[in-house]
Amino acid sequence: MQTRLLRGLFALMAMLLGSWAQADWTLNMPKGVTDISQEVYGLHMLTFWVCVIIGIIVFGVMFYAMFKHRKSKGAVSANFHESTKVELAWTLIPAVVIFAIGVKATYTLADMYNTDDSELTVEITGYQWKWRYRYLNDDPNAEVSFFSNLATSRDEINNRLDKNENYLLEVDEPLVLPVDQKVRFVLTAADVIHSWWVPQLGVKKDAIPGIANEAWTIINETGTYRGQCTELCGKDHGFMPVVVEAVPQEEFDTWLAGKQEEARKLAELTEKDWTMDELMERGRQAYQTTCAACHGQNGEGAGFPALAGSAIATGPVEDHIDIVVNGVNGTAMQAFGAQLSEVDIAAIITYERNAWGNNVGDMVTPVDILNYNAGQ
Amino acid sequence: MTTATHDHDHAHHGPAKGITRWLYTTNHKDIGTMYLWFSFAMFLLGGTFAMVIRAELFQPGLQLVQPEFFNQMTTMHGLIMVFGAVMPAFVGLANWMIPMMIGAPDMALPRMNNLSFWILPFAFAMLASTLFMEGGAPNFGWTFYAPLSTTYAPPSVTFFIFAVHIMGASSIMGAINIVATILNMRAPGMTLMRMPLFVWTWLITAYLLIAVMPVLAGVVTMMLMDIHFGTAFFNAAGGGSPVLFQHVFWFFGHPEVYIMILPAFGIVSAIIPAFARKQLFGYSSMVYATASIAFLSFIVWAHHMFTVGIPFLGEAFFMWATMLIAVPTGVKVFNWVTTMFRGSMTFETPMLFAVCFVVLFTIGGFSGLMLAVAPADFQYHDTYFVVAHFHYVLVPGAVFSIMAAVYYWLPKWSGKMYNETLGKVHFWLSFVGVNVLFFPQHFLGLAGMPRRIPDYALQFADFNMISSIGGFLFGASQLLFLYIVVHTIVAGKPAKAKPWDGAEGLEWSVPSPAPYHTFETPPDIDKAPQLDRKEP
Incomplete structure (x- = not known):
């Protein structure tokens, strides 16, 4: 009887641990696949560790006092209530630390704002509730433009079907970009404000009606990178993902040529x-x-x-x-x-x-x- | 003349009977009580909306509500908590405590005091009624960015605009009253630099309110014009700019953040010395730090807009100015910790909440410093990392300070002691609940979950479930708070005039409960035993 109970308990624990181990416990920001996203990750970790150190000192002193300087332990309160030296120190030292972080951050910021020398420009337009990508080209007939819609079925959202691995982060047609090339984004919106974000690229920029914003990226690795709209844009704000497919240059060229061909075919289809x-x-x-x-x-x-x-x-x-x-x-x-x-x-x-x-x-x-x- | 005044023959000045006592009252204590109960009611209403949000986010997929309604819930939760729960609670505390702390008989403008409270229920009734209107309640977030809140808004937006106007009028009147009271009605000898910090922080907060509530009124008026009178302040098609909206809104919005935290600093600065039985460390630096924070709050607004595309120099300026706020805020935290150091501490419920405030508010400050770093903010902006950040400063920050204040001064208000065991149970449940609720949201945000979404990708499922469980625990714990307060008023044991042996201040020199009228003759500050603070 007892062994059966024990065995049952073990089975239950194994099950719980199993699901625990399978679960996704991502704690931190992704390092990403661009130089900028990695710099940002570095800044994030730097500020984080500065906070941890300050936290350990401040809370350390505080918890020491809370355990040692209790009335129940016979502590008698001291009389001091100001000290110019100490107060000056804890004003100046944090100021210096903050200055150091600020300098490093300003350099990264300047980098992020430098959209010069791009080789490809993609116009991103936010719509309720989808993205349109337009590959700008001097020749209007060779301009490729398409919408990128959520591909997850309503049945999955309404729990009538099992959710797939990329639930809510999949689109019918991703943005295809070449790796190792400076791509400039021009962002705007057709209705309300949206915001285009791909964490792995370290790019987030608002798409605002009537305004053309700029951003850029150089992707270092091929792969599929997923993100979402991050500005509340109405009912389906949670249902307009961004998917970027980063491919080698040749593959990108072939893909673009194919899309241009498709555009011509569509014109024929109209007739x-x-x-x-x-x-x-x-x-x-x-x-x-x-x-x-x-x-x-x-x-x-x-x-x-x-x-x-x-x-x-x-x-x-x-x-x-x-x-x-x-x-x-x-x-x-x-x-x-x-x-x-x-x-x-x-x-x-x-x-x-x-x-x-x-x-x-x-x-x-x-x-x-x-x-x-x-x-x- | 002693400081106590209860032995006067003032029967004809006592409270009126029945409902008219509350409708017509000009008594700062009655009005303070009404503010506090009103704010608690709004706290429960806004909390109910939060429970709907957390229930929907318990699992991926849409289960309970549709996205339209979800957006109404996030919007109403934010609006009601900010304007209905936190702000009126602080005004209620100001009404009760400021006259007693400075030795004044009442507020300077008692009739306006009555008006500024009594328009609030109408404002919130109007706001809440939008839930039952065609097209639903406001669904554009508490920050109501145009054009989602103008061209694309539900018809109820007009009711929202008028509700905000009324709330603003109430806040401005309340703030004027507080400034007038503090500057004109201090007892002889109560110099500015002898005022308790709660009075100081409220004086500065009141100036912030007077400065920025008209800006809020301006921005909603521009919305009204855009919606109904064909202007195009925020409409790009008519030559306006949606970005203008954000600049004006955050010029109000950032000082608003400090409006919700400065009085909390004052409360904690009263409670920690009382239970450490040691004078507050660095009184004058606390005053200067508060003033610096208030000043800086006017020049950091665009850090809410780092991804909007402001030019590089602007971006850098707002980053540097924002990071600077960490310095005076740090000074405050160091002062509190040093006050505790080598004190003789006990940990009754108000002290537990106050100590918890220092720790968790500081954690919220840390994530605030991280958010200030503009390049990193591109990754944090509008994710759950931001949600975690501002809930850490507002819930275990502002809200815990209000709870600390209630436990600390309830004996003075009601003349009864709360049940210490129940108070501690309430604290520990709230403490565990609030951390289980909000700490995992840091991870969610860093992993990439945007805020204000009713459904999410599968990798966010586990932390969302944990967060929801914490939410339900925290929500349920507040019903215990209600029980404790009601139980104290109805059946608490009588409280002494000064139930905390380390407490300082004039409020403890009057009996408990505080008589209907106090300090009709100004107290002699220099002879008040509790005020042995030297002039700095």
């Missing part, structure tokens, strides 16, 4: 003759990525207007195109004309007009959207 089924299928996917967060997976609209049976989705097609392309001023409904391709806008509108029992029956093609934009 293509679409069938209803093709549009509905593409629309369903695009709707899930772009619209479902507010309007619900089935157009039921949690907190935001429902689309199933709505006046817009079942009314005149021009109104429907207008609201999707131009948005509604002062609300969370953005102007998607600037964000999505004509193909996706046409597909989404077609899908919204024919899904969830709306069954209007009409079809909007990418060319319709092109014509609408041209007429605006």
